[in-house]
Amino acid sequence: MASEKSEQLYLQMKQDITRMPPDTRLQSIRALMRSYCVSQLLIDRTLGRLREEGLLRKRSDGLYTYLCEEADSQAIALITSNWPSTVRMEQQECLKRRAARRNLRILPLTHSFRASFRSIRQQENLKAILISPPSPLTAEDIDQIQNSRIPILIINHQYGELNLNFVSASYFEGGMLAAEYLIRNGHRKLALLFSQPHNWCMNQRAAGFLKTAELLGAKVRLLDAAVQNGENADEKVYPFLINFLKHEKPDFTALSTLCDCSAKTAICALAAAGYQTPDDISVIGTEGLNASQYFLPPLTCVGVDLAHYMDTILDAVEELIRNPEQQIQLIEPQKIFVRSSVKTISPQKENAYEK
Known part of the structure; x- marks a missing residue:
């Protein structure tokens, strides 16, 4: 009976998880216990099984995240400073949701507010990088961007005079x-x-x-x-x-x-x-x-319009992935x-x- 219940839970959770957008944060263990009306032991075993199948990944906060294979191969880094910002958090969450619809995964990476984004070590599986710089770019920053092996798009700032790729509000x-x-x-x-x-x-x-x-x-x-x-x-x-x-x-x-x-x-x-x-x-x-x-x-x-702005950024990123040699400089209009x-x-x- 216990085996049958475990199998039913596994099939139900697998179905629920595969319907979620990539990089969705699961509920807590206690919340999952309440949702499925089962014990913690069954939840732990089922999560472990789904994790072994590659449907779940455990992050540092202890919660599980669904990542489909295609999204995992289309990771886009979002580099920002670690200074608390309501604007940055709203943009990041909206960007992740809009990217999930395109089977893309946004990988947030933060650096010290007083340090350059160059302090972040680039990962091998990245398809592109988004950078929201907290301060003016230095000569070293510009050199790294221009000589990057993968496409880089600056967001929230304009650098037309430097011939850098950017999408920014006006x-x-x-x-x-x-x-x-x-x-x-x-x-x-x-x-x-x-x-x-x-x-x-x-x-x-x-x-x-x-x-x-x-x-x-x-x-x-x-x-x-x-x-x-x-x-x-x-x-x-x-x-x-x-x-x-x-x-x-x-x-x-x-x-x-x-x-x-x-x-x-x-x-x-x-x-x-x-x-x-x-x-x-x-x-x-x-x-x-x-x-x-x-x-x-x-x-x-x-x-x-936040959703439109994030879609414009993602359109630009996908275009740069297809054609890294082109230049993209876009200004998003504002509204009341x-x-x-x-x-x-x-x-x-x-x-x-x-x-």
Whole structure:
């Protein structure tokens, strides 16, 4: 009887696992016991059998991962820094899901935030490499990319002048869209919160915002929380805004931040100082996090369509695998995600801030 039950469990789990996308993380042992209503001994034996057949692989966290043979031979490395980033995590999870539909496997590899991606040892079975650099590339970085034996695609940064392959969002356009949206909704007195380090991406967003405001005749108050590389932005932004609001009454009706998480922090700081969003001050982010729709209030923001962006990256990778000699340089357009943190105001409302 026990043998029959074991065989039934094996067949059922094998069927369930083969229906999962490649690189799917299985439930915990206890969760599997509850799902199949069997003992831990039977679960352990069945997982061991499936693992011997090559359907499962045990990773360092102790959970099993399904990898089909085809996906295992189509591994694409995703190299990022180990600095915590909500954007990076959202991109990574979406990229893995979209890749699984193409029978590709994304292999995340991380390096120290202050070290070059060159510190990562390349694996033999890789078909291509995606690199999201946290800082400007050095001459050594560029040399390694240009002389790599396998295709390399840079994501989230533009390197057209260096003739490197890349797929990136248009950060300048993101800043432009944020300013244009606020102005179109009646806001002529704006604030731009430099809530991140002054790197290329953030400088592009700020430049797009400031240029659009200038062209459309809006005033901008520039607020800089002086966040440095490696620092927690929230820990700098919140006290900075609290101190600012303690000593000055806002001379703006809308605030734009350079990332969505900082927008949430700004909303909290405004509330602590007695200003409600969007009734008193509207807030817009410029990153497009999926999680921002669950902020309070839900955050209006600028960003890319994440699934489309990841598909564009995967299209480019597959093209480079087929033809490594070609050059790919693509810019993903940005869009406004309209939610509840920005409201339309009348000229009378704006004039009230001048008194």
